[in-house]
Amino acid sequence: MSRDLEQMTRGLRGYLKDGAQITRIVALSTGHSNETYLIEGLDRVLRMPPSEEGLLPPYDMAQQHAILDAVGQAADGPPVPRVYELCTDTDVIGDAFFLMQRFDGEAFDHVAPDWMKRAGADTVASMCSQWAGAVYALHRLPAALMPPGSRSVEQEIRHWRDVAVQAESEPGLIELLDELLKHPPAASGPMTPVHGDPKQGNCLWRGPQLQALLDWEMAGVGEPLTDLGYMLQFYDQGEVSFANAGFELDGWWSRARVIDQWQHATHRVARDMRRYEALALCKVTAIIALGFHLSRTGRATDPRFASWGAVVPLYLDLARRRVAMP
Secondary structure, rough: OOHHHHHHHHHHHHHHOOOHOOOEEEEEEOOOOOOOEEEOOOEEEEOOOOOOOOOOOOHHHHHHHHHHHHHHOOOOOOOOOOOEEEEEEOOOOOEEEEEEEEOOOOOOOOOOOOHHHOHHHHHHHHHHHHHHHHHHHHHHHOHHHHOOOOOOOHHHHHHHHHHHHHOOOHHHHHHHHHHHHOOOOOOOOOEEEOOOOHHHHHHEOOOOEEEOOOOOOOOOOOOOOHHHHHHHHOOOOOOOOOOOOOOOOOOOOHHHHHHHHHHHHHOOOOOOHHHHHHHHHHHHHHHHHHHHHHHOOOOOOOOOHHHHHHOOHHHHHHHHHHHHOO
């Protein structure tokens, strides 16, 4: 992080009508993608692009604000933070930004908290149901609810192929994406709103109760099976074990139940799921490869990126195995 928090504080105090109430700004999450800060005194969360080249451009704050606003106003949609001021004037604090609701809670993706491990199978099953149900609720909403812009399955594959090329990743990743593009998985019907990164780690919890589904920077309109495949890729990852905290606990839904409940909730048929899982793993692999590329070319200073090169072959192997599964 290379932002001047004092300067940001002064900028917001002068820009917001209630800015005089701001006492200070505290960083919550910075580095991989969008940055979030707590605005103390207003009890709001500030969201803005990364302070250096990130993994998921273009970081369109107006688009993200519009998506959260639309989903938040849908009566039957998933729980999301309420959004407030949107500012696209980069002179105010150095980048475009918007404010959103602050929740009390915790998010976890690598290790389940101790209270969850002790909670028992019924509580764990309820948490899994809330996570999956939030994603399913999104897929039931009409595409017209969202701001303009959509991406077909083929366009999704091409996008991540372009990212892999930009990252100068292993040829095997590009070859696998070419194979998926030649034989893309079947669509389930008309496009719907999609989250793009619906992992359990993007849920905010207050105890075993879901407070909000977070991190909507890859959201838009697309094939909902891309979201379902992204959820399912976290099953059976073996030693890679990325962002699947809770999956190992008694009560967590099986892969088959996640699929069955999605079909029941959306009245669609889940086809070619192994290929959708492979596409999700290729997507993650391309993002990891890009992080490593930014690090080794000196365009990003996040120390975590430097070790990501060793992870790329592991995810590529997972993707290849999913394609080969029946």
